[in-house]
Amino acid sequence: xxxxxxxxLFFVAITVVPLTVAVVGLQLQIRAExxxxxxxxxxxxxxxxxxxxxxxxxxAGDLADDLLAPDTTGTxxxxxxxxxxxxxxxxxIQAWLEGALPDLENSRADLVVVAGPDGALLGSVASEPExxxxxxxxxxxxxxxxxxxxxxxxxxxLLETREIRTGGNEGAVLGYLISGLWADRQLLDLLRVPxxxxxxxxxxxxxxxxxxxASLPQGPLPDQGDIGPVTVDGGDALxxxxxxxxxxxxxxxxxxxSLLLWS
Numbered sequence: 001x002x003x004x005x006x007x008x009l010f011f012v013a014i015t016v017v018p019l020t021v022a023v024v025g026l027q028l029q030i031r032a033e034x035x036x037x038x039x040x041x042x043x044x045x046x047x048x049x050x051x052x053x054x055x056x057x058x059x060a061g062d063l064a065d066d067l068l069a070p071d072t073t074g075t076x077x078x079x080x081x082x083x084x085x086x087x088x089x090x091x092x093i094q095a096w097l098e099g100a101l102p103d104l105e106n107s108r109a110d111l112v113v114v115a116g117p118d119g120a121l122l123g124s125v126a127s128e129p130e131x132x133x134x135x136x137x138x139x140x141x142x143x144x145x146x147x148x149x150x151x152x153x154x155x156x157x158l159l160e161t162r163e164i165r166t167g168g169n170e171g172a173v174l175g176y177l178i179s180g181l182w183a184d185r186q187l188l189d190l191l192r193v194p195x196x197x198x199x200x201x202x203x204x205x206x207x208x209x210x211x212x213x214a215s216l217p218q219g220p221l222p223d224q225g226d227i228g229p230v231t232v233d234g235g236d237a238l239x240x241x242x243x244x245x246x247x248x249x250x251x252x253x254x255x256x257x258s259l260l261l262w263s
Contacts, residue, residue, distance in 0.1 A: 038238050039227050042263055045193050046227075046240045049259060052191050053158070054245065056181055060109040061160030064179040067100050067112075068162060078177070081114065082164055085122070085174040093123035101125050109179040110186075111157070113141050116175050119149030129156065129182035132208060137201045139182075148176045153246040155201035155256035156183050183207070183244065183257045195263040196232070200241070201256055217262045224258055237262050 068078035084092035093114050101112060104125050111126035124141035139154040147153045148161060159180040165171040181187055183199040185207040191197060198216060199206040215232060217239045222228030230239040239262040246255040
């Protein structure tokens with residue numbers, strides 16, 4: 001190799017290669033910072049979405065409180081229900097529910113269930129959930145009532161539970177009034193967050209933003225509470241899986257359902 005060739009190689013070695021390495025390093029740094037920024041933004045959306053879901057669940061609980069609260073005469077709203085529970089009169093329990101909630105569609109809950117102390121179903125009113133087509137998960141009132149005994153709510157529903165006792169709060173438990181929300185498309189629409197959203201039951205999609213599951217993240221999802229990389233429509237994205245909270249038997253804990261966010 002002549003002098004000119006050696007000088008060219010020397011120039012490449014001292015100039016082009018370090019410059020290329022620096023450019024690649026800068027690109028990697030920018031990508032890392034971009035991912036960190038995207039992760040921070042998704043974490044903020046996660047906090048907002050969690051708070052909104054929690055607020056809607058508590059609104060359903062407020063409905064149960066209102067149904068049991070004293071009226072203007074000082075008579076407890078649940079007096080008729082307590083009497084029906086004490087008599088084990090399921091017809092009277094169902095009549096009380098239907099009379100107290102003549103327009104469930106415009107109330108703060110999607111379902112209200114009355115359960116016995118052992119978790120037996122004694123009465124229920126419920127709207128039809130707006131799950132994705134073909135979803136196998138259909139929480140039935142009997143499974144919702146049983147949650148007061150098992151302390152584990154079924155997938156696809158967020159619950160609030162209130163005890164009904166003899167003689168007010170000091171007597172024996174006669175049963176439970178359970179109000180709740182479906183983890184469905186209608187609840188997703190209330191979130192109004194600027195990312196993709198879906199409710200999951202395990203790995204099954206209950207409902208998705210826009211009503212379609214065609215553009216959901218592909219590949220392994222991050223663990224609940226984590227943020228991780230996924231693929232959406234062939235491109236890179238980040239996803240977060242939020243465990244949903246529910247109250248069964250008075251305890252607030254985990255649920256088989258979760259909220260998936262991605263951007």
